[in-house]
Amino acid sequence: xxxxxxxxxxxxxxxxxxxxxxxxxxxxxxxxxxxxxxxxxxxxxxxxxxxxxxxxxxxxxxxxxxxxxxxxxxxxxxxxxxxxxxxxxxxxxxxxxxxxxxxxxxxxxxxxxxxxxxxxxxxxxxxxxxxxxxxxxxxxxxxxxxxxxxxxxxxxxxxxxxxxxxxxxxxxxxxxxxxxxxxxxxxxxxxxxxxxxxxxxxxxxxxxxxxxxxxxxxxxxxxxxxxxxxxxxxxxxxxxxxxxxxxxxxxxxxxxxxxxxxxxxxxxxxxxxxxxxxxxxxxxxxxxxxxxxxxxxxxxxxxxxxxxxxxxxxxxxxxxxxxxxxxxxxxxxxxxxxxxxxxxxxxxxxxxxxxxxxxxxxxxxxxxxxxxxxxxxxxxxxxxxxxxxxxxxxxxxxxxxxxxxxxxxxxxxxxxxxxxxxxxxxxxxxxxxxxxxxxxxxxxxxxxxxxxxxxxxxxxxxxxxxxxxxxxxxxxxxxxxxxxxxxxxxxxxxxxxxxxxxxxxxxxxxxxxxxxxxxxxxxxxxxxxxxxxxxxxxxxxxxxxxxxxxxxxxxxxxxxxxxxxxxxxxxxxxxxxxxxxxxxxxxxxxxxxxxxxxxxxxxxxxxxxxxxxxxxxxxxxxxxxxxxxxxxxxxxxxxxxxxxxxxxxxxxxxxxxxxxxxxxxxxxxxxxxxxxxxxxxxxxxxxxxxxxxxxxxxxxxxxxxxxxxxxxxxxxxxxxxx
DNA sequence: AGCACGCCGACT
DNA sequence: GTCGGCGTGCTC
Ligand SMILES: [Zn+2]
Ligand SMILES: [Zn+2]
Numbered sequence: 001x002x003x004x005x006x007x008x009x010x011x012x013x014x015x016x017x018x019x020x021x022x023x024x025x026x027x028x029x030x031x032x033x034x035x036x037x038x039x040x041x042x043x044x045x046x047x048x049x050x051x052x053x054x055x056x057x058x059x060x061x062x063x064x065x066x067x068x069x070x071x072x073x074x075x076x077x078x079x080x081x082x083x084x085x086x087x088x089x090x091x092x093x094x095x096x097x098x099x100x101x102x103x104x105x106x107x108x109x110x111x112x113x114x115x116x117x118x119x120x121x122x123x124x125x126x127x128x129x130x131x132x133x134x135x136x137x138x139x140x141x142x143x144x145x146x147x148x149x150x151x152x153x154x155x156x157x158x159x160x161x162x163x164x165x166x167x168x169x170x171x172x173x174x175x176x177x178x179x180x181x182x183x184x185x186x187x188x189x190x191x192x193x194x195x196x197x198x199x200x201x202x203x204x205x206x207x208x209x210x211x212x213x214x215x216x217x218x219x220x221x222x223x224x225x226x227x228x229x230x231x232x233x234x235x236x237x238x239x240x241x242x243x244x245x246x247x248x249x250x251x252x253x254x255x256x257x258x259x260x261x262x263x264x265x266x267x268x269x270x271x272x273x274x275x276x277x278x279x280x281x282x283x284x285x286x287x288x289x290x291x292x293x294x295x296x297x298x299x300x301x302x303x304x305x306x307x308x309x310x311x312x313x314x315x316x317x318x319x320x321x322x323x324x325x326x327x328x329x330x331x332x333x334x335x336x337x338x339x340x341x342x343x344x345x346x347x348x349x350x351x352x353x354x355x356x357x358x359x360x361x362x363x364x365x366x367x368x369x370x371x372x373x374x375x376x377x378x379x380x381x382x383x384x385x386x387x388x389x390x391x392x393x394x395x396x397x398x399x400x401x402x403x404x405x406x407x408x409x410x411x412x413x414x415x416x417x418x419x420x421x422x423x424x425x426x427x428x429x430x431x432x433x434x435x436x437x438x439x440x441x442x443x444x445x446x447x448x449x450x451x452x453x454x455x456x457x458x459x460x461x462x463x464x465x466x467x468x469x470x471x472x473x474x475x476x477x478x479x480x481x482x483x484x485x486x487x488x489x490x491x492x493x494x495x496x497x498x499x500x501x502x503x504x505x506x507x508x509x510x511x512x513x514x515x516x517x518x519x520x521x522x523x524x525x526x527x528x529x530x531x532x533x534x535x536x537x538x539x540x541x542x543x544x545x546x547x548x549x550x551x552x553x554x555x556x557x558x559x560x561x562x563x564x565x566x567x568x569x570x571x572x573x574x575x576x577x578x579x580x581x582x583x584x585x586x587x588x589x590x591x592x593x594x595x596x597x598x599x600x601x602x603x604x605x606x607x608x609x610x611x612x613x614x615x616x617x618x619x620x621x622x623x624x625x626x627x628x629x630x631x632x633x634x635x636x637x638x639x640x641x642x643x644x645x646x647x648x649x650x651x652x653x654x655x656x657x658x659x660x661x662x663x664x665x666x667x668x669x670x671x672x673x674x675x676x677x678x679x680x681x682x683x684x685x686x687x688x689x690x691x692x693x694x695x696x697x698x699x700x701x702x703x704x705x706x707x708x709x710x711x712x713x714x715x716x717x718x719x720x721x722x
Numbered sequence: 723a724g725c726a727c728g729c730c731g732a733c734t
Numbered sequence: 735g736t737c738g739g740c741g742t743g744c745t746c
Contacts, residue, residue: 037745
């Protein structure tokens, strides 16, 4: 047999099939060791065939097969080809996505335990009491864990029996199973009519992709779990994707309770051994449900019946390293390949997704009511312009202060949410709410303190700093947001008695730290939690009855075409933290721009109103989903090299632009808005294209101009343009 | 990517 | 004379 092999070297020069003579044990999908150049390389068998066109005398033999079964399924191989073609990257790089990283350099090994197996009776001296009882015990049980047997009867006795051949010691593979002891209570609740209709609709539909749009607490999770269970009953497997931050012990215990050890967890926090074993359990079919963040979409399960993408709108589903795959695209491929269902769920779907659902490309299921018919928390807006005029310069409106007093007096908990993200800031007039925008793009400008200018991230235009508001002439221009530290300080002045916890990126080290704070808060060790983005998700706090959103505008005026959408999603999500148990929750939303359409829709939970408004805006301004923003990023530690590389990619792209002008809404090369990150100088070619027909050629240009010490990559609708 | 081969400068 | 710089070419 001849094997077509891709060597595990991620470089375009060797990104092609190399042929080897293969023995009987080699199969498609096997990981193999092959002689390559003057050494040995790891490789993946993509295909087996009878004959080769390569000259027989130069054909070499495969040295060995690494694993006992092929690590890659036929589906993986096809998917790998498709991803490599789509993103124009070496196949070796794609193939690595399918294996736990630690598995490649041979660092992880299987873990075995010894088991004693009964063979035969044997002569024992009259004094060998321990041996006799051990022998009787093992004769009765057939086989027993070696370590446990030793504990019972003593190691000497057990070893003596093994020596005499009465028992045999066998190696048995054991899985290092993470969260082994996580067991949860699971009360099987009957589905509501709305839930039932959704499940039945999805199962009966001939569509592949389905969107479940349900408010917080409408029972989306039970829909997912019911569908997954159905698939398991049909002998199929399932993948359950959640945002990294939602992968909490609570959510795992919920799954464990329902599915036991058919669930395997793919989580960056696992040890190398655990990752390997969970992966192996999925590959062998011992586990049928893969749960995890983005990378779990590559789970080695066969015959996938359902792939669930929870919180579909979450930004963490886009890969940030090459290949910059879209989790949705991969999931869709796998669902289609297996004739399975792809279920997207969200309380606030992305505009892209909801549009496709409305156009009938996806199945659409609406769950507008909470399961127990409990009302959603009431959201009231506080106009911060009036507060400033009244001379209130604290971060808290009178309304919020009152509610806080009330909340604390009743012995409930409150969350104060600071809407800060990244370092970039927009300019807001604190007197009238004016926001500085680009004249050409209608996106907010971003203040760059290093150059002391305002920049548009979508066209690179730069504007003079403003000293007074062009609308009202006021001089209270806000360039930077308030930090959590300042908020806590002010809070202590007003509520000296209150116990306050603070959580943000700067002060909280790592996931562990976040976890501890959230745990402390849920155990009521504090009355008020002040935090940024990360408190928006996960965690249920039953005694929280008040949420204050201190600066709703901050993300609204972010230099990003999605800032409106993001703000809507964020407000809805944060509001959902309030009043999860018996008592009704309240939300105070502070803003300098109370008439803003995003906020108006958000306070009434009017997703459809928001969507219609937003989608017509995107259409009018030709932003996604009615166009695609593509950025080719070129970065290097040496500015000269980056510039040279930029020129090299720019020319062919420019040619593409010149000969397809009608397909480009924008095209230019420029410095990146933040020109240096992590010691690397960054330049970019920024494009806005009307359709995707030129996308492959853009990727081609970027891939063709890779050079040493320079990183070149393509981003589609990047999450931020810094 | 990694590694050998190969062809010119300054060193004991 | 020869040690070593890294440009070029190849890997079934
Ligand atoms: Zn103003
Ligand atoms: Zn602009």
